[in-house]
Amino acid sequence: MKSTLLASLFALSSFQLLAQSNVKSNSKRYFGLHFDFHAVATDSLIGRNLSEKSLDSLLTAVKPDFIQIDCKGHPGVSSYPSKVANATVAPHIVNDPLAFYRSVTRKHSVDLYLHYSGVYDDAILAKHPNWAVQKADGSINASKTSVHGPYVDSLLIPQLNELADYGADGVWVDGECWATVLDYSPTALAKFRAETGIQTVPRSEKDAGFGAFKAFARRSFIQYMGHYVDAVHRHRPAFRIASNWAYSSMMPEPINTNVDFLSGDLTPSNSVNSAALEGRIMAAQGQLYRKPWDLMSWSFWYEFSPVHRQGDQKSAVHLMQEAAEIISLGGGFQAYYQQSHDASIGLRELPVMAGLSRFVRDRQPFCEGSVPVPQIAVLYANSTVSAFNQSLFGNGQTQRIGGVLTALLDAQLPVEVLSEQHLRGRLNQYPVIVVSQQDSLDPAFRQELLDYAKQGGHLLLVGAQTTRSFAHELGVAPAEKLATGPKWVLHNGASVVLTGPFQPVRITGKDTKPVDQFLKSEADGPAPGVISTETSVGQGRLTAVYADLSLDYQKHQSAKLRDFIAFLTRSLLPKPVVEVSGSHLVHVVLNRQQNRLAVNLINTGGRHADSQVFTYDDVPALTNLTVRLRTDKKPKRIVQQPENRNLPIRYANGIATVTVPQLALHSVLVVE
Numbered sequence: 001m002k003s004t005l006l007a008s009l010f011a012l013s014s015f016q017l018l019a020q021s022n023v024k025s026n027s028k029r030y031f032g033l034h035f036d037f038h039a040v041a042t043d044s045l046i047g048r049n050l051s052e053k054s055l056d057s058l059l060t061a062v063k064p065d066f067i068q069i070d071c072k073g074h075p076g077v078s079s080y081p082s083k084v085a086n087a088t089v090a091p092h093i094v095n096d097p098l099a100f101y102r103s104v105t106r107k108h109s110v111d112l113y114l115h116y117s118g119v120y121d122d123a124i125l126a127k128h129p130n131w132a133v134q135k136a137d138g139s140i141n142a143s144k145t146s147v148h149g150p151y152v153d154s155l156l157i158p159q160l161n162e163l164a165d166y167g168a169d170g171v172w173v174d175g176e177c178w179a180t181v182l183d184y185s186p187t188a189l190a191k192f193r194a195e196t197g198i199q200t201v202p203r204s205e206k207d208a209g210f211g212a213f214k215a216f217a218r219r220s221f222i223q224y225m226g227h228y229v230d231a232v233h234r235h236r237p238a239f240r241i242a243s244n245w246a247y248s249s250m251m252p253e254p255i256n257t258n259v260d261f262l263s264g265d266l267t268p269s270n271s272v273n274s275a276a277l278e279g280r281i282m283a284a285q286g287q288l289y290r291k292p293w294d295l296m297s298w299s300f301w302y303e304f305s306p307v308h309r310q311g312d313q314k315s316a317v318h319l320m321q322e323a324a325e326i327i328s329l330g331g332g333f334q335a336y337y338q339q340s341h342d343a344s345i346g347l348r349e350l351p352v353m354a355g356l357s358r359f360v361r362d363r364q365p366f367c368e369g370s371v372p373v374p375q376i377a378v379l380y381a382n383s384t385v386s387a388f389n390q391s392l393f394g395n396g397q398t399q400r401i402g403g404v405l406t407a408l409l410d411a412q413l414p415v416e417v418l419s420e421q422h423l424r425g426r427l428n429q430y431p432v433i434v435v436s437q438q439d440s441l442d443p444a445f446r447q448e449l450l451d452y453a454k455q456g457g458h459l460l461l462v463g464a465q466t467t468r469s470f471a472h473e474l475g476v477a478p479a480e481k482l483a484t485g486p487k488w489v490l491h492n493g494a495s496v497v498l499t500g501p502f503q504p505v506r507i508t509g510k511d512t513k514p515v516d517q518f519l520k521s522e523a524d525g526p527a528p529g530v531i532s533t534e535t536s537v538g539q540g541r542l543t544a545v546y547a548d549l550s551l552d553y554q555k556h557q558s559a560k561l562r563d564f565i566a567f568l569t570r571s572l573l574p575k576p577v578v579e580v581s582g583s584h585l586v587h588v589v590l591n592r593q594q595n596r597l598a599v600n601l602i603n604t605g606g607r608h609a610d611s612q613v614f615t616y617d618d619v620p621a622l623t624n625l626t627v628r629l630r631t632d633k634k635p636k637r638i639v640q641q642p643e644n645r646n647l648p649i650r651y652a653n654g655i656a657t658v659t660v661p662q663l664a665l666h667s668v669l670v671v672e
Contacts, residue, residue: 028111029261029294030332030368031360032066033353034172035339036115038073039090041123046079047095049344052104058347059108061354063361065332066111068172069101070339071163073115074143076123079343084158088123097343098166111169116160118243119145119221120175124155134185136203144179147224148187157228161235170240172263177243177251177393180221182213192216217392218251226257233258247291249281249395253382254421255289262286262293265336266322268302272608273406275325276587277398280405280417281380283329287371288422294332297322299349301614311614316355317665318615321608323360324666328589328600330370333360359665362642366598366668370591373577374429375414376569378405379438382419387440400437403554404462404565408434410557410604411566412580413573414590420445427452432572436550437463454538458572461544464503474535474544475509487547488519489531491567495522496560503546504529511536515543515568532568543568557609559584575630582625586663597671599627603663625660627669641668 039046059067072078078089080098098114105112122143125132131149133141145151160171189201195216202210229241240260247255248264262282266274279295286293297319301311323333335356339345378401385397401417408415415434420442427433427448435441435449450473453459461467461474464482471478485500507514507530515532519525535542545568553561562584570576578599580588589600603622607613629635634651638658647658647669660667 028065028169029292030065030364031357032064032068032113032294032332032334033062034068034115034265034296034334034336035345036068036070036073036336037079037339037341037343038075038117039070039077039079039341040075041077041088041090043077043079043090043341044092045342046090046093047097047100047343049340049342050095050097050100051344052100054347055101055104055345056108058345058350058353059105059110061350062357064110064357066113066169066334067101067105068113068115068334069097070343071098071114071116072121072159074117074120074122074175076117076121076125078159082159082162084155084162086124086127086155087159088127098163098168102167106167112167113170113172113240114163114168116163116171116173117175118156118173118179119147120179121145121151121155124151132185133181133183134188136182136184138184141181144181146183146185146188147180147220148183148185148191152224152228157231160228160232160239160241164232164236164239168239170242170260172242172244174244176225177221177245178391180217180392182217182392183220188217188220191220211387214392215386218386221392222257225259229258245393247285247289249278249380249398250393252281252285252380252385252419255285255291259291262291263296265296265298268298268300269611270609271297271322272325272604273402275322276409277402277405277417278395279326279329279331280415281419282331283372284416284418284422286331292332294334295326296334296336299335299337299352303611313349313352314615315617316352316359317617317619318606318608319352319356320359320665321602321604321606321619323356324363324600324602325587327360327363327367328370328591328602328666328668329372330367330591330593363666363668366593366641366670367591367600368593370593370598372416373414373590373592373597374416374431375577375590376408376432376434376573377416377418377423377430378408378434378436379423380417380419381438381441381445382421383442383445384438384440399554400439400463400550403550403552404434404436406557407549407553407562407565408569409587410562410584411569412584412586412588413566413569413576414578414588424448428455428457430457432458432460432569434460434462434569435466437466437548439463439465439469441469450537453540453542456539458540459542460569460572461542462550463548464501464546467505467544467546468503470542470544471505473537474505474533474542475507475512476505476530476533476544477508479504479506485547487531488522489516489564490519490526491516491560491564494560495519496558496564497522498547498549498561499552500547502531505533505546506530507533509535516564534571541572543572577630579628580625583622585622586625597629599629599669599671600666601625601627601660601663601669602666619665622663623661625663627658627660629656629671630654631656631671636672639670639672641670643667
C-alpha cells in the first residue's frame, strides 16, 4: 500500500473528484443562521415587533448566505397565516413573518429557508387522532404522525407548496427520521403483511419477525420522505429540501431520494467532538452522492435528560471551534439562535454572530469544496447500525466508534468515517481501515475486508465481539465467555486501564504474534492472557484488540489509551502523508482543495468535552508545531491561511518540514 503524497492524490476516487468539481453547489448554504421558536397556541402577538431596521442591522453585520426562520415547530402551530385547510394557525398574527423576512432578505440577497416540523406534530393529531401512529398496545401516539396516513398529502405537502409560493428558497424539515417510531395502525400493518408475507405481526423484540418489521418501518419513512420531496419539486423545482438528519449517523444508508442537501443539528454539549464525528459521516455521503451538506451548532448549552435544562449562550471562541471541525471537512456551517415568540430576532448576540461569520468567511477560500486524501478509514457499518439501534433511526451506535475516532484525532491522525457504500470498490485506496465494534457485518462485505487485507491492506479490529467474529482469520481460539474489567495493560512501559468487556483468546496461528500484555494490577507484574495481536495475511496484516475501547476513551480521554490506540494504528501506517507534532490538542484534516493539498490544523483546547461546562472563552494558542509532509519534490511554498504566513520549508529525503509558529483556533496549510 503506497502512502506517498502523489500516490494518495492519484487515489482520489471518481466520486471524490466529482464532488470537488461540484464545489459551487454549496455556495449559498456555506454560512447561515437558524432561528426558531416552535410556536404554540397561546402565541398571540406574532409579528408585533418585526423591525426592518433591526433585521437590516443583523444581515449587514453578519452577511449570512441564508437564514432559517420558524414556520411550524413540533407543537404543530403555524407561525404564519397559512391558508391550508388542515393547518392550526397561531391566534392573532399581527404581521405575516414570512412575508416580512422574505422581503428583507431578498433586499440583502440572502436566501430564506424555513424550519418546519414534519412527522412530529401535536396539533394535527389533536384534530385528527386517526392520523397518528398507533402503538403496539393499540393506543395513540399523540405527537407522531403516521407516514402511512393522510398527513403527508393533507397538510405537509400543501404547506410546503405554500411556503414555496411565498418565494422561500427552501425548507429544513425537522422532527423527521429521529421522530419516526414503529406504527401498528391498520394501514401500516396491512402494508407490512402485503410486503413481507408475515401475517403474525411482532409486538416486541422477542417476537419472530421483529427485525423485518423494523426494516419495513425504516423503508416506509424513506418512501414518505421521497414522496413529499418529489411532490413539492413538481410544484416548485427550485425549492430546496432537507430532512433533518436524513442520511447521517442516524440513517447512514445509501441516498435514494431527491433531497437537495443534507443537514443536522449537533448535540448542544461536547459539540466539538460531535462535529468531528457527524461531519465525517455527512462529508462521505455528500461526496458520494454530490449533495451539499451543512451542520448546525446550538449557540447555547442545553441538556435534554434527565430534565430539559438550558445554560449560557456559547462564546464566539466556543462556536468557532465547532465551526472549524465542520468547514475543515468541506461542509457548510450554521448556528442556531432562539427566535422570540413574537417571531422577531434579537440583536443581543450580534457581536458573536458577526465574529463567527468573519471566522468562517476567512477560511472559506481554503475549505469549501475540499475532499479528503485517503489515509485512515473508520468503518461505520449500516448493517451494525440497523441491527443494534433500539430506535428506528438514531445515533446510539456511534458510541461503537466515537471514542476510537476521537483518540485517533487526538493523536493527530487524519481519519475519515465511511460506510459500506463509500468503501466498496475502493478499499485499497486506504492504507488502514479500522473496524471498531462493528458486530454485525454483511458477509459479502466482511469478505471484501479480508480480501483487502490479503492484497496488502491493513485492518485494525477492535472489540470483544468483533475480534471473536474474525477469530479464524486472526489465528486465535476464543473462550466461550467474555471477561469483565477493569484490567491493566502494559504498553510502552506504562499501565493502561481498560474496562472491557474482553474476549479471552489463545493464540493458535503460526503467523500470529502477541502485542503488549496484561498486568495483574497497576502495581503488579505480568498476568496471563492476550490483549492484542498482529497476524500476517497474504500481503497485508490484521491487528486485533480483544476489548471494547471506544466508550473508555469517550468517557475518560486517557492520554495512555490514546497512545495505545495510536501506536497500533501507526504501526499499520509507516509512511503517512502528513505528521504533526508539538501538541496533542491538534486535530488534523488532510484534504485536496482546488488542485492543491490543504492541511487543516484545529486547536481543540478548552473544556468542550465536559458536559457540565456551559461555555468557555479562552483557548490558549499552540506554538511551534512541526508538520512533516511526504512529497515527491519540494513544494514551491507552504502558506498558513488565513494568516497568509509563508512558512520556511526544510526538505530532505522526500519530506518537507515546516514549523507553525502559532495556531490560534484553525489554520490551513496550503501546499503549492
